[in-house]
Every structure is written in structure tokens, then in C-alpha cells.
Amino acid sequence: MLSFTEENYLKSIIQLTIFDDDITEVGVNKLAENLGVKPATVSDMVRKLKDKGLVNYQRYGKVSLTKEGQLKGMLVVRRHRLWETFLQEKLGFNWDEVHELAEELEHIHSKKLIDRLDNFLDNPSFDPHGDAIPNAQGEIIIPYRKTLSEGEDGKSYKIVAVKDNSPEFLKYVNRLNLAIGDKVSVVSKESFDQSMTIHFKDENKVVTPKFSENVFVVCSHCNKAKECKC
Amino acid sequence: MLSFTEENYLKSIIQLTIFDDDITEVGVNKLAENLGVKPATVSDMVRKLKDKGLVNYQRYGKVSLTKEGQLKGMLVVRRHRLWETFLQEKLGFNWDEVHELAEELEHIHSKKLIDRLDNFLDNPSFDPHGDAIPNAQGEIIIPYRKTLSEGEDGKSYKIVAVKDNSPEFLKYVNRLNLAIGDKVSVVSKESFDQSMTIHFKDENKVVTPKFSENVFVVCSHCNKAKECKC
């Protein structure tokens, strides 16, 4: 049975590799920063995880997940995202509140509990932030999405997810009166500073790249990001 | 913020004092046994809890809860019993499975979460084992109950709770085909070994004191344990 800490390491490695544009390995310093600990601490732990067969690693090398490490990590992600969904769907929490609570709930191990929760929620495919929920086998299908910042002038998009999950960002999205599923069209892009004018709900608004780079979209007509010929 | 361990100590002290026939203090050895650790460990921790103002204690003395310790402990009990209720009511777990899971869930602190859970469950008064659920202020009303072993010949009772919460005991109750809310009448008591013949669902069955001492009942007519004149 893995400790909270070990699970958080695996989850962090997943975020920095599998979930980050198909990079397959990550350095100790980056991992340390992501986990909010010092590199020295990660050095130790990563050796421990290697001894347990959860990561591939050798001195001065990069870290990646083994098959088993990935499975265990994905199950943490599964629990996290199912609890987030529960908190929003059943207890009425806002999408900017669920992450923090899920950080605790994700460490409750019972497979039976989590599979029943899944069922209770009608086997959701996505969490409140639009992120895919891994299945009970730890498999995940991440649909291809692009960021709003990649959008083209005049085209219409549907918001499917957000990259940044911080309460600050999510509350800003709330204030803009936008949510997952909403449609926005790109009016114009300013090449000087990457600011963008977008149109939604009968209004034009200017957003910074900090916003548009953190919003995932697909074509509002064909629901695709790649290979859209609309 | 209290650690898991500290919370477990407070909960344990509650169980051994407030919930155990109004005894008000408990010794280090008993506490150690209840927590599954050695007395030396408890000696240390109890001093720490005293320094934090959560227990009354002095060297070689007994341990009891301060006002604050009792409040904090009762909130753990509240969380425990609400999660047990959730697991049974919403996720369809059996009453013999919920305790173990609640042991983990009870340590998730968010007040907002637990109050919303309470609301989601329609503010239940009792958990799956018939135990009262403390309110958000840590107050609890424990109705007066007697054990089936105290029952009188020929009288009819309603099962309101169980004392032993172990899966073994609860599964035995299941096999007897009994549950909270069921009516049983006492046919006869054997003074030699305290065995009891009880009648329910058109059947007579003999039960040992190990059973009858762990089942709480009230009069099936007036719903009282004390002052019943039926």
C-alpha cells in the first residue's frame, strides 16, 4: 500500500509527463518544484520509488513511470477526478473549490468505494474542469484539444476544458461568465502581445494570452480540434 | 489543525469516557489498548495533547477531555457517522463495511464539505449502527437505551442500535436476519448462562449473552427504555 506522499509523487510525475504534451520523463528539480519540496528530498524518494519498481531512474538521470507506477498513479488521478465530480454534481460545490478537497479524498484507497462512486455518478467521462477520468484499469483517453490561443480569426469554438486549475483562474473564468460547454468565436488576434478579442453571449471581450493559453477548445461545428475542415 | 493521529486519540477518549456509561476519565493503558499502540506511546502523546489544551492530565493520573478536546473529538465522530450513513444510503454498502472506510474519511477536515454532506443526506439523526450523529456544534443527544440482555420475559422490544461494530458481529446479526428497527420479544432467560430465547419473524431462536449484551433496544410500544410502563 502506497503512502499519501508516494501517491503524490506518482501523480506529479503523470502530470509532468503523460499530461504534458507527451513528454516521457522529468527531472528531479522540476518534480521538486511541482511537489513543493526541495530537490534533495526528491532525490531520496525517487530512489525509493525505483526500488519499489514504480519509476525508471538512475543517478543524475531523468524520472519516468514504469507500467506499474503509471497504473498506480492513474488510479490516484481517477479517484481525484471522480471525487471532484461528486463534489460538484452531488454536493453543489463550485469548480474552483473541488480540487483542494479532492487532494485529500484521492488518497482513500478502497477500489469498491471508488467503483461505486463512479456508478453513483453515472460513470462520468470528464471532471468539472473538462479533464478525462481514467477507467478502473487506469486507462485514459485524452481527446485531442487545442488552446483558444491557437484559434483562428472568425472561427467558432466550444470550450471543453481548462489547463490551469487554480481557484484564481477558475474564478476569473466565472467572472467572464464563461463555462465548459460555452461557445466563443475569435474576432481578432493581436500579434504584438497575443491579446485576443473574442465574442460570446452577444458581447466582445479582450483576453490576454494568460487566459487564451489556458482554455482548451474544439471546433463548435465538428467538435474536433485536429482535422477540422469547417 | 490536528493530525490524523491526534484526532484518533480524541475519538478514542470519547469512546472510552462519554460513550461508555458516563465514565469521565480513562487510564493510559486502556487508551493504549483501544488505539492499538503501546502505553509508552500514549504517555508521550497525552502530554502533547495536554500542552495543546485538549485533555486534562497529569503524571500518573487519568485522562479526560477538555471542552475544546471534546468539541474537536465530537466533530471527528460527526464526520465518521455521516460518512458511514453516506456509504450505506447513497453507495449501497452494507452496515458491516462502512466503519472501516469511515475511519479514513473522518479525517477530511472541511467544515463546508461535511455540512453539505449532512444536508445531502437530509440531516440524519442516526448512523447505520443506530448511533446518534453529533450536530455541527459537536453536540450529541444519546437516547437512553438498554441492552437486550436486560429485557424482561414476555416483553416486546425494538432494536435501535448495536454496541459492537465489528464486521464479525454485524455479519452474525445479518445471518440471524435481524436489523435495526426490527421487533423481538423475550421468550425466556436462562439464569445459568444468560442465554436467551427470543422470538421474531415467526421463529424462536436462542442467543448468547455475547449477542444480547451488544444489542440496544427500547420498548416496542412506547419506544422508551427507561420509564416504560407498558
Add this chain to the structure above:
DNA sequence: TAATAAAGTTAGGCTAGACTAACTAATAAG
């Protein structure tokens, strides 16, 4: 290619929460 910077490791130390072994205080029995 040599110097410098960045990345990563090691050694030693800290705290929480557990343990064992040896001790001391309180209580019960004779």
C-alpha cells in the same frame, strides 16, 4: 575545450509517531 552554470546527490539533522527495555509510582493483598 576549458570555464561556468545548472542539475542532481550526499551527509547530517529535525519532527512525528511508533517501539523496547528498564525504571518508578500507585494500588491491592497478605
Add this chain to the structure above:
DNA sequence: CTTATTAGTTAGTCTAGCCTAACTTTATTA
């Protein structure tokens, strides 16, 4: 009232997970 028993404490040790400071390896850049 003295002794034996039980209850409780202390000292020292261990592990997990963190830290800092000093060091080493790898990568970058002149």
C-alpha cells in the same frame, strides 16, 4: 504495614519525510 502486582514513565532507537549546506556531475557557452 510491608510486599507483590499493576499502571505509568523515561530513555534510547527506528522510520518516513522533510530540511540545509556542501559537494559532484552534466550541460552550456565562450
